[in-house]
Amino acid sequence: MWIARLSLLLCLTLLITAALSGCVPDELPVNPDDLPDTEQTAEESDGEETASDETSAEETEEENTDLEDAGDDAIASPILPTVEFDYVAYADTNLPAHFRNAPAGTASVVQQDNTPADNAISNSGATLGRVLFYDVNLSANNAVSCASCHQQAVGFSDAAVLSEGFQGGLTGRHSMALSNNRFYTPGHFFWDHRADTLEDQVLMPIQDSVEMGMTLDDLVVKLAELPYYDALFTNAFGDAEITADRISKALAQFNRAMVSYQSKYDQAFTQGVPGQGPDFASVFSADEEAGRLLFEQTPANGGVGCAGCHTGVAQTATQAHNIGLELEDTDEGAGNGEFKVPSLRNIAVSAPYMHDGRFANLAEVIEHYNSGIQNNANLDSVLRRPNGQPVRLNLSQTQKQQLEAFLHTLTDSTLLTSPLFADPFPAQ
Numbered sequence: 296m297w298i299a300r301l302s303l304l305l306c307l308t309l310l311i312t313a314a315l316s317g318c319v320p321d322e323l324p325v326n327p328d329d330l331p332d333t334e335q336t337a338e339e340s341d342g343e344e345t346a347s348d349e350t351s352a353e354e355t356e357e358e359n360t361d362l363e364d365a366g367d368d369a370i371a372s373p374i375l376p377t378v379e380f381d382y383v384a385y386a387d388t389n390l391p392a393h394f395r396n397a398p399a400g401t402a403s404v405v406q407q408d409n410t411p412a413d414n415a416i417s418n419s420g421a422t423l424g425r426v427l428f429y430d431v432n433l434s435a436n437n438a439v440s441c442a443s444c445h446q447q448a449v450g451f452s453d454a455a456v457l458s459e460g461f462q463g464g465l466t467g468r469h470s471m472a473l474s475n476n477r478f479y480t481p482g483h484f485f486w487d488h489r490a491d492t493l494e495d496q497v498l499m500p501i502q503d504s505v506e507m508g509m510t511l512d513d514l515v516v517k518l519a520e521l522p523y524y525d526a527l528f529t530n531a532f533g534d535a536e537i538t539a540d541r542i543s544k545a546l547a548q549f550n551r552a553m554v555s556y557q558s559k560y561d562q563a564f565t566q567g568v569p570g571q572g573p574d575f576a577s578v579f580s581a582d583e584e585a586g587r588l589l590f591e592q593t594p595a596n597g598g599v600g601c602a603g604c605h606t607g608v609a610q611t612a613t614q615a616h617n618i619g620l621e622l623e624d625t626d627e628g629a630g631n632g633e634f635k636v637p638s639l640r641n642i643a644v645s646a647p648y649m650h651d652g653r654f655a656n657l658a659e660v661i662e663h664y665n666s667g668i669q670n671n672a673n674l675d676s677v678l679r680r681p682n683g684q685p686v687r688l689n690l691s692q693t694q695k696q697q698l699e700a701f702l703h704t705l706t707d708s709t710l711l712t713s714p715l716f717a718d719p720f721p722a723q
């Protein structure tokens with residue numbers, strides 16, 4: 296019945312009293328049983344031009360009651376700040392020095408930026424992207440939004456091993472956490488790298504038959520029927536035209552704005568004396584610092600070499616790897632059982648882990664690297680001993696706890712709670 300309310304609200308808003316059946320979009324992929332009875336729509340709308348400014352409180356109440364009587368929830372408009380949030384400041388101007396500079400011979404975080412020349416983050420573009428990201432209208436039956444499977448409180452991931460799509464079907468892999476998407480030089484997205492760019496990626500869940508079940512043509516028509524997109528597209532792109540390319544650009548801008556740089560780990564850099572490096576000693580506990588050294592240093596230097604793949608100060612990767620989860624691959628991933636790894640920012644809140652969500656907590660992940668690596672034919676050479684056998688770290692219980700304590704310092708509660716990335720739609 297959502298479509299009845301959509302047309303009703305639209306008609307009221309536009310004060311159209313004639314040709315009401317014209318307000319019922321006829322090209323949307325809905326179950327015919329759900330299509331509104333046009334006469335009933337006309338009856339309900341008759342004489343109820345209550346969306347105008349002259350509406351009395353009484354009439355509004357009456358209208359609300361009518362809408363409730365109609366069944367499901369009314370179409371909600373997003374609540375946006377009067378002055379746009381400053382995504383450019385958050386994700387660009389305010390990036391800390393340790394994201395901009397890097398030791399000689401290594402790439403800084405900002406040098407790994409995959410932003411294309413024609414889609415830099417703008418405040419209006421990311422604002423539109425935020426509304427699209429949280430809008431259930433992107434799915435065929437208004438059951439899920441991007442945020443259903445990418446929830447802010449858990450690092451824009453999903454606590455479920457596999458996520459539920461618009462009709463309750465399950466995704467083939469575990470949902471990915473979304474921080475620092477912007478800083479990945481290969482520029483490919485998904486666990487198996489199948490999207491060549493973020494702009495390509497963001498349109499794929501919309502059209503996926505399990506996830507959102509829409510066609511882009513139908514989506515463009517559907518969004519044009521919603522009252523709030525005119526102004527949002529105009530602000531972002533200069534006119535109200537809705538195209539798949541603009542939807543893609545705005546969603547990609549919002550995703551790239553999800554940068555994480557305010558964790559406890561980052562505080563060590565911002566508190567350090569410029570030119571003298573980070574001050575881990577005063578920010579970290581002894582266990583966190585011991586865990587950091589294990590994570591960052593190579594085996595030759597007493598560490599376990601995690602940073603060989605989870606590189607740099609944003610703990611991002613530079614390519615896909617095979618980490619020996621299985622002896623024989625049941626999922627080839629990007630080829631040869633190699634998988635992309637998202638930034639480890641907010642890793643402590645985004646369980647379960649890996650492309651198939653096989654590990655329920657960080658202790659299980661650490662135990663995999665410690666004792667569980669399988670002798671897969673394509674196991675990454677970093678995880679093999681010179682004799683060809685998989686690495687066995689033989690960590691003590693204390694060392695495992697220290698590694699875990701370090702991973703907890705990568706939690707960035709600013710990104711997890713910031714209104715810039717929160718749901719703009721009123722609670723239903």
Ligand code: HEC
Pocket residue numbers: 428433439440441442443444445458459460461466467468469470471472473476483484485486487496497498500501505506507546550635637
């Ligand atoms: C039904 C759940 C679901 C919905 C809805 C969904 N996603 Fe995802 N998303 C996933 C899963 C699962 C993956 C990993 C799939 C894979 O790699 O095969 C993923 C991967 C991604 C990635 C790749 C991240 C990376 O590091 O490569 C991005 C970006 C993303 N989704 C953004 C979005 C956007 C934007 C939307 C809305 C237009 C959306 N998702 C809707 C479940 C979902």
Ligand code: HEC
Pocket residue numbers: 472590599600601602603604605615616617618620634635636637639642647648649650651660661664675677678698
């Ligand atoms: C050879 C490269 C490599 C090394 C070394 C490595 N990792 Fe990983 N890591 C990966 C890849 C690739 C994945 C994703 C694998 C998958 O899902 O199939 C991953 C996944 C993870 C995840 C889960 C990420 C998620 O979002 O689900 C954690 C946590 C993690 N690694 C921590 C560590 C720690 C701690 C170490 C050191 C003990 C380490 N890694 C060493 C490549 C590596």
